[in-house]
Amino acid sequence: MIRKLIRNAHFFTPVDNGGPLAGNFQGRVASLEHGAMLIRDGLIERIGTEPDMLTDIDSGRIDEEVDCMGKCVIPGFVDPHTHMCFAARREAEFGLRLKGTSYLDILKAGGGILSSVNAVRKTSEEGLLEATLENALSALRFGTTTLEIKSGYGLNTETELKMLSVIDRVRRLTPLDVVATFMGAHAVPEEYRKAPEDYVDLLINEMIPAVSRQGIARYCDVFCEAGVFSVNQSRRILSAAHSAGFGLKIHADEVHDMGAAGLAAELRAVSAEHLLAASHANIVCMAKSGTIAVLLPGTAYSLQKPYARARDMIAAGVPVAIATDCNPGSCFTESMPFVFGLSVMNMGLTPEEALTAATLNAAYSIGMADRVGSLDPGKQADFLILDGGSPAILAYHAGVLPVEAVFKKGERMNTKRNTR
Ligand SMILES: [Zn+2]
Structure with a gap:
């Protein structure tokens, strides 16, 4: 002892x-x-x-x-939303965005998430591990002691399983507590662009069962957004994930008000993330269902967008957490202190509210509050x-x-x- x-x-x-x-x-x-x-x-x-x-x-x-x-x-900070398992940075794309090209336009042109998908598919598991370890240890230096990492740059069964295996190895190789989330519904891959419903079927019939058998991911997340997954598709995917025993998360109403925050409440998802465009009515639904709002002010900073309405959410009784969203496209930071500062200065949280958001509420949003937060x-x-x-x-x-x-x-x- x-x-x-x-x-x-x-x-x-x-x-x-x-x-x-x-x-x-x-x-x-x-x-x-x-x-x-x-x-x-x-x-x-x-x-x-x-x-x-x-x-x-x-x-x-x-x-x-x-x-x-x-x-x-x-x-210690709990960072409950990251995509830090990636193979290549996208610095050139950042330059394009600064010149005015929108994120969804970059995605339509095969950039954005899809360029990260190509890089992750081509990279060996060892190479991907090396890159992810570097990001995770950087987060640790900035005070993150518990971390969520999503898959979602594979978009086929084999590569999604490879990413989740890497995430699990990061958990074993570092002192960090690491929670894995399966996000095969991060984008529709190139090869299914003309038949997105077939990709939804693949997610439900092949990927979710395979990820469940692998036994690493605890949550399933869907990017519910115009041009990505509709509310109905998201509902189908998340219902299948729920039946397979996964906790549920939704990238909700980041760019457009899709009603995804309402879907999160309907499905009793543990959290809805982003919420820049979420309607007031759906914020009230989230408060009733106890769904945690995971806000990502670093992404609003990086995309030069208005920030999520954190004050309205707190006033409505929604528990608010904050996270880095660390990813190579829309927000490349592993720093919770940076995100904490943005929450206070640009989202109007008090330092005390931001502390709860970066620790206890974040821990609840990834099922870790029994031991951290x-x-x-x-x-x-x-x-x-x-x-x-x-x-x-x-x-x-x-x-x-x-x-x-x-x-x-x-x-x-x-x-x-x-x-x-
Ligand atoms: Zn995200």
Whole structure:
């Protein structure tokens, strides 16, 4: 048994009461000055004020002490929406977008997702692993201790299984907790462009059963968007996934209001993502069904689009999470501090609401809240020491890395570049 004492900390954490935090509760973050946390074998045993803790802890039985110098300590970030398993960057396309070519036009011309599909199909599993590890370890350096990664650049059974295998190897090879999502319905592949219904049939009859047998993915996600998958197609795919035992997620109403947020509520999906164009009526439906809004402000930044209406969602009682959407096209960042800053400055979240969004609500949106997302006893000791006095430092000290130290299961991570 190894016991560690984290002391002289100013803790800020959402408190887990058994569900994601919505409405006024989203911003109710516990603040504990002069705090100490006792860790046993990587799990939080106790947390409290230092004088209280020290009176009844046998200091002879502490193997290691960490002095936080009075700085802000928060739970490790949970990034619940990434596409970081990819083979090639798309920097040239970024240049095109800056000149005014729209994302959907790039997609129609065979760029966008489809160019990533070609690259992933051509790349060996080892090559894909190498590239994905680099992204995941970069995320860890920026304070992400739990990560979701989607497939969806294969778009055929063989390559989707290869991607999921890579995602599982990243889970085994890094200290990160990694949750895999199957997203064969990320785009209609070139070879089915004239018969998209046949691709939906392939997803339902071949891919979902194969992914289920492989046993790696926990969720199934669909890109419900004009020119991609319709609401009816999305409903068919997600119903099949639900029957096969997957949790459900939807890329909903990113560009057009398709009513996909309403579909997420109807199917009781755990989360709906993006939601830039979601209608107010469907936001209210999400609040009723308890569907978490996973907002991706880095994508609005990168596509130069208006941001999702986070304030309306919080007012309607929808629990809000934030994520990077890390992908080579519409948002290439692995930095949760960057996304945190955008949420505060451009989506109007308070720093406390953003903290809940980046930790506890994010953990609920990928089924990991039983072990991560807050500094509650019994959970893993995943936490960050920030170079500041409160979580606001993440928005205030912009464009740099205010994360001074990253701890996963009580172990200090080596966050220097190019080390594993
Ligand atoms: Zn996405």
